Amino acid sequence: MDKIIGFIGCGNMAQAMIGGIVDSGLISSKNIYVSNPIVEQLDLVRSKYGVNITKDNREVAKVSDVLIIAVKPHICDQVIKEISHDLKDDVIFTSIAAGKTIKSLEESLGARKLKIIRTMPNTPVQVGEGMSVIANNDLVNEDDLKTIEELFGSFGRVEYLEEKFFDGATAVSGSSPACIYILIEALADSAVRAGIPRDKAYTMVAQTVKGTAEMVLETGIHPGELKDKVCSPGGTSIEAVAVLEKEGFRSAVISAIKASAQKSKELSENNN
Ligand SMILES: NC(=O)C1=CN([C@@H]2O[C@H](COP(=O)(O)OP(=O)(O)OC[C@H]3O[C@@H](n4cnc5c(N)ncnc54)[C@H](OP(=O)(O)O)[C@@H]3O)[C@@H](O)[C@H]2O)C=CC1
Ligand SMILES: O=C(O)[C@@H]1CCC=N1
Known part of the structure; x- marks a missing residue:
């Protein structure tokens, strides 16, 4: 250019x-x-x-x-x-x-x-x-x-x-990498807890997050359906899913993004 x-x-x-x-x-x-x-x-x-x-x-x-x-x-x-x-x-x-x-x-x-x-x-x-x-x-x-x-x-x-959606967009794509990094850290800490060396843990987790995102972007399949394909009946994944649901993972993410969008709105009110 x-x-x-x-x-x-x-x-x-x-x-x-x-x-x-x-x-x-x-x-x-x-x-x-x-x-x-x-x-x-x-x-x-x-x-x-x-x-x-x-x-x-x-x-x-x-x-x-x-x-x-x-x-x-x-x-x-x-x-x-x-x-x-x-x-x-x-x-x-x-x-x-x-x-x-x-x-x-x-x-x-x-x-x-x-x-x-x-x-x-x-x-x-x-x-x-x-x-x-x-x-x-x-x-x-x-x-x-x-x-x-x-x-x-x-x-x-x-x-x-449309500009009216920018507070939400600021939270969802501008700020959410911070949340994803926390998820990556938490997954890597869990790998270390399971005895996996930390350097390998970061590679394993980051590649898994990257591959999971690519699956959503490339297949266009609903994330819920992709999640179902991971969870074998009576297997390991559904145990993790059950704990996340019990601990309010979805709700925590939704509240976090709402707080972030609210802050964007406040910045608009204070700086415009
Ligand atoms: N970080 C992110 O992920 C994203 C940030 N943004 C937006 O990008 C903007 C910058 O954010 P970010 O990079 O994180 O912030 P930083 O503080 O890292 O960068 C801002 C830069 O501006 C410099 N600066 C301060 N005053 C002046 C001035 N008068 N003239 C020229 N430069 C000046 C600062 O210098 P000094 O350090 O010396 O003060 C600093 O290097 C923000 O408006 C933010 O909302 C948007 C999308 C994502
Ligand atoms: O935290 C912030 O305010 C900036 C804007 C979006 C990401 N970082």
Whole structure:
């Protein structure tokens, strides 16, 4: 792709996205620009991926065809005001900030009427297996959507979703990797308890989680039916299922995601 991609903020999520984009080969690292106040993070992405770095957000804003705001939600407004006059007229202005609505981004941009993409990716973008949900304002055209789809598609799957669903999407695909890692840790601890060496435990568990997810994506079979196929009558799996149901596993997951979506809603109310 022959576009300049800029990142404002070089934290966990920007680093994951830069890694995903560069590894995919879609964009040359010399076409990626990143700004951040702390130079250590910048040095890290330059040495790892060969991207252009600067402490000056405005420098990134001036050159970017797609500008990605990757700072914490409460900092967005001040950063947008700082760079708004430097942005190109036809920039695709993209935010990954949780809870930051398109309307509030438009307000922060003031007189600048720009194409806006609101997206919620997740950290697995770093290994090309991300999930990004996307919404846009009316100024975004078909070609822009193709650009965004290609960019975000370079490191995982892309789904367009009406913006009213973003609190749920933020919880389900943005935040839920944290829950899956806890599940992986718990399964690995159980393997260690059963005497399996820890390094082998992580491999066994992670591959099992990956394969299980692939089964859902590739077969399209309902997860309940796939679960039934694992549980031999009177066998080992149904014993595990019975304990999870008794301990309220489903209910705990549903409550966790509800709390996460609620927090996204609160961020919207406080930062917009
Ligand atoms: N982590 C995740 O899984 C996901 C995060 N997001 C969203 O991505 C955004 C970033 O999150 P995350 O990467 O986790 O957070 P981080 O804190 O890791 O990254 C934010 C980065 O922004 C930098 N920063 C702070 N102030 C400025 C400024 N004025 N100008 C430029 N850069 C600045 C920070 O530097 P310093 O450390 O020096 O303050 C830091 O490097 C958030 O809005 C979050 O909602 C979205 C999807 C998933
Ligand atoms: O925890 C957070 O707020 C960010 C947004 C989604 C994932 N991480």
